Amino acid sequence: MFVDYKSISNDAKVWVYPSSRKFYPTEIEEIEEKIKTFVESWKVESENFKASYQFLYNRFIVLVAEDETAALTNVDIDASVTFILQLQETYKVELLDKMNVCFKQGEHVQYKELKDFKKLLKNRAVTAKTIIFDNLINNKEDLENFWEITIEDSWYNRFLK
Structure with a gap:
């Protein structure tokens, strides 16, 4: 229902x-x-x-x-x-590819392949403070509290090094 x-x-x-x-x-x-x-x-x-x-x-x-x-x-x-x-x-969109990365640049949401996202990190086009969407969350509480987080607080932080 x-x-x-x-x-x-x-x-x-x-x-x-x-x-x-x-x-x-x-x-x-x-x-x-x-x-x-x-x-x-x-x-x-x-x-x-x-x-x-x-x-x-x-x-x-x-x-x-x-x-x-x-x-x-x-x-x-x-x-x-x-x-x-x-x-x-x-x-004519992709909705099921969980390996692409969504993040905010200003007020806009960007969608990039993981390899392109890594390049953005390397070139410092995004930083540890950039807001990322963790689309692998499992419940409503996580959606409301941990879906939009900084890269440094997400599993993507391993690419910061």
């Missing part, structure tokens, strides 16, 4: 899908409607299942699901991945 994001517990599971490009203003309403429709129909057979989403920076699709009272199965996870693959195809 779709619920307001604020009503989801902090230990709810989270999946962050970064887009390889910012979505165009003309796409956003349609994408949000598709995401909401998916979440509303996701695991509909379970009365206790609660799920929501966030669409952040016009670039990140975040699915959030409480699975304590209605455990997510492989079929449920497959359904979400299938949905994300459909969005990739429709909007």
Whole structure:
């Protein structure tokens, strides 16, 4: 069942899908409607299942699901991945590549391949204080507290040396 994001517990599971490009203003309403429709129909057979989403920076699709009272199965996870693959195809973006790096440059969110990001670090185009998005977080609490962090506080800090 779709619920307001604020009503989801902090230990709810989270999946962050970064887009390889910012979505165009003309796409956003349609994408949000598709995401909401998916979440509303996701695991509909379970009365206790609660799920929501966030669409952040016009670039990140975040699915959030409480699975304590209605455990997510492989079929449920497959359904979400299938949905994300459909969005990739429709909007000609990459959403499933977790090895690309998203970070802030001023107010803009950048998306780079890891090898290009390492070059930016080497050339000091980004610094230890640059805000990075840790898209490997696992729950809502981490999303709210540890998703946007400095490079020096992230696992990417190993590339600073």
